[in-house]
Amino acid sequence: xxxxxxxxxYKIIEKRQSVAFWCxxxxxxxxxxxxxxxxxxxxxxxxxxxxxxxxxxSQLPKDRFSAERLKGVDSTLxxxxxxLEDSAVYLCASSLVxxxxxEQFFGPGTRLTVL
Amino acid sequence: QQQVKQSPQSLIVQxxxxxxxxxxxxxxxxxxxPWYQQFPGKGPALLIAIxxxxxxxxxxxxxxxxxxxxxxxxxxxxxxQPGDSATYFCAASxxxxxxxxxxxxxxxxFVKA
Numbered sequence: 001x002x003x004x005x006x007x008x009x010y011k012i013i014e015k016r017q018s019v020a021f022w023c024x025x026x027x028x029x030x031x032x033x034x035x036x037x038x039x040x041x042x043x044x045x046x047x048x049x050x051x052x053x054x055x056x057x058s059q060l061p062k063d064r065f066s067a068e069r070l071k072g073v074d075s076t077l078x079x080x081x082x083x084l085e086d087s088a089v090y091l092c093a094s095s096l097v098x099x100x101x102x103e104q105f106f107g108p109g110t111r112l113t114v115l
Numbered sequence: 116q117q118q119v120k121q122s123p124q125s126l127i128v129q130x131x132x133x134x135x136x137x138x139x140x141x142x143x144x145x146x147x148x149p150w151y152q153q154f155p156g157k158g159p160a161l162l163i164a165i166x167x168x169x170x171x172x173x174x175x176x177x178x179x180x181x182x183x184x185x186x187x188x189x190x191x192x193x194x195x196q197p198g199d200s201a202t203y204f205c206a207a208s209x210x211x212x213x214x215x216x217x218x219x220x221x222x223x224x225f226v227k228a
Binding site for chain 1: 119213
């Protein structure tokens with residue numbers, strides 16, 4: 001089966017510019033996650049969708065970050081305006097919750113550099 | 116309470132050695148504890164997971180030991196190989212919370228040939 005697709009793979013922008021990332025989850029996976037992974041740290045959850053509804057966005061900096069998941073499939077994450085501290089890898093993951101387990105499948109990530 | 120503390124930060128072992136990575140959590144509501152493996156330039160991939168109703172789980176050369184009373188769990192890699200060189204993340208999540216997952220900071224493992 002095809003994995004989680006993300007684009008672009010790399011992006012370099014100036015601070016205060018805008019940027020958008022795209023994610024296509026594994027077909028049939030109702031849950032979609034966006035994580036921020038700063039170099040040398042573990043992934044930090046930004047937002048979690050169940051179909052096209054938000055389950056958790058408590059750690060999303062809502063003054064500059066936004067995300068949507070139209071029709072419960074693809075998702076986009078936007079940063080506007082970007083700050084230097086937003087430099088990180090943005091990971092998208094999807095999962096199909098089965099009973100009491102939850103295996104998340106991660107995409108390759110988008111490496112963002114803010115200059 | 117939402118943190119997962121992971122140690123060590125990095126680890127170097129000889130081929131055939133048994134690296135051990137430790138994690139600790141505070142929130143007793145966590146009920147699912149996965150370990151993820153990440154290679155450079157790739158997203159994390161699930162390695163093995165455990166629930167708190169068992170004290171140990173083995174899958175191939177990977178073993179999780181779980182101590183519910185101490186709120187600690189660890190990953191052991193038996194007969195480690197150079198191909199196991201990667202970053203390992205422990206994590207904790209709550210099935211009642213939609214499986215919101217908190218990751219540890221990661222351990223960079225290098226297995227010398």
